[in-house]
Amino acid sequence: MREYYGEQFRSGRCPPGLAKKHNGCMPPGQAKKWQLGRPLPRDVIYYSVPQPLVMQIGVPPRGYRYVRVATDILLIAVGTGMVVDAIQDLGR
Numbered sequence: 001m002r003e004y005y006g007e008q009f010r011s012g013r014c015p016p017g018l019a020k021k022h023n024g025c026m027p028p029g030q031a032k033k034w035q036l037g038r039p040l041p042r043d044v045i046y047y048s049v050p051q052p053l054v055m056q057i058g059v060p061p062r063g064y065r066y067v068r069v070a071t072d073i074l075l076i077a078v079g080t081g082m083v084v085d086a087i088q089d090l091g092r
Contacts, residue, residue: 034069040081044069057087 033044040046049057049066053073060066063078068090075085 034072034074034083034086036083036086038083040067040069040074040076040083046074049073 033041046067046069049068054060054066057066057073060075064075064084065078067074067076071088071090073087073090074083076083
């Protein structure tokens with residue numbers, strides 16, 4: 001996983017100003033706005049995790065999905081957006 005996202009961040013898919021911040025291309029104030037056991041805030045921008053990485057992590061239980069927020073991968077409940085697990089700081 002770190003190789004996949006590290007390569008994306010290095011390949012220039014981020015605006016130059018955000019790439020320097022090493023926070024997953026997130027605008028200021030977006031990174032680390034989530035907490036375990038709490039719903040993902042509505043203003044947090046998240047991205048789907050590509051299927052090849054989902055297969056590496058393991059298929060999530062029914063009713064859950066993986067999303068990426070900044071350099072973290074979160075397991076969230078589909079209906080509520082509750083963060084139930086996290087793989088933190090993939091940018092390291």
